[in-house]
Amino acid sequence: MSHEVHGALYNGVPKPPFELSYPDNPDAITDNLMKLADLAPDVRDKFLLKNLITHLHAFVKETSLSSDEWLKAIKFLTSVGHTTTNIRQEFMLLSDVMGVSALVDAINFPPGHGGTESTILGPFHTDDAPDIEQGQSIASEGKGEYMYIEGRVLSSDGTPISNATIESWETDSNGYYDTQYVNREKADLRGRLRTDKDGHFGFRAIVPVAYPIPGDGPVGQLLLAVGRHNMRPNHIHLIVEAPGFRKLITMFYPEGDTWLESDAVFAVKKSLVVKLQEVNDEAEARKRGFPKGSSFKLLQRDVILVPEKQADLKQ
Ligand code: BEZ
Ligand code: FE
16 A cells, blocks of 8 residues: 655555665666566566566667766657647657657558558547548648549458448648647548448548658657658558458558658558549549549549458467
C-alpha cells in the first residue's frame, strides 16, 4: 500500500527479494536493472523491458555518450513533448522519421496474405472525418485539382465486401492538412463512406501533392542537423475496415513523383504506387459531380482485405 513518508508519497513496493550490488561501475548498473526487470509481473512487459535495457545501455556504453550529448538528447525529447498537442503529434513524427513506425508496420503486416499492403498511419489522422455518400467529395471546392477515386473492396478470395468503411484524408494543394491551419473550424479533405452491395466505392477528392512534413519543430531541426530532407511524395490516406477482416491502414501514391524513393518517413511500398488517368469529358465530369470544367484525374483501384482468420494463421 502506498503511504506518505515525511510527507512524500512512497509507492509501497517492498525492497527486491534479492541482493543488488552497489552500482559503482557500468556493468553493475546494467546488471541491477536486468535483475529488477525480472520483477515485472507481465511476461511480455518483462521481455520488452529487458531488451530495451540491453540495447539502451549498450548504446550508451558503445558510443561513450558524453554528458553534453546526453543533456542535448534530454532537451530534444523535452522539446518533442512540449511541441505535442491534441492535434500535433511530434512523438509520432519522431517515430516516423526514425523509421520505427515503418518497421512496426513491416513486422506486423508482412506481405504474402494476398491483401493490399499496409503502411504507416502518420500523425495527421483525426477522429472527426464526416460521413459522405458515394460520389460525394471529401474536399471543399477550390482545394486542388479534381480527382475521382473508385474501386471495389474485395476479400482476398475475390468476394466483394459490402458495407465496408473507407476513411480517407489528404492535404490541400498547398500541402497542408486542415489541422495545420490555426483557424480550422471543421474537418476538410477528410471523409468516410461505405461500399455498396457489390463492394463498390467512389468519391471525389483532389490530386495529391508532395509536401514537407512539419519542419518548424524539434523533429524538423533534427532532420536539418543531419542533412535529411523533409519531403513526402504525393499520396492519399485510406483506412478500410469490415467486420471479420483485418483493418487496413494504407496510402495510394500516384506514380511519377520525384520523392517516391526517398520518402522522409519510409512509408512507400511499390505495390501502393498507382496510375492516374486523365479524363477530358465535360459530360463525364458533371456525371461524377464535379461542379466545373471538363477534366479530372481518375484513380481506379480495388482494395483487398484479408480475413482475420487467415491473417492470424500466417503470423
Ligand atoms: C502523413 O503522410 O500524413 C505523414 C506521415 C508521417 C509523418 C508526417 C506525415
Ligand atoms: Fe500524409
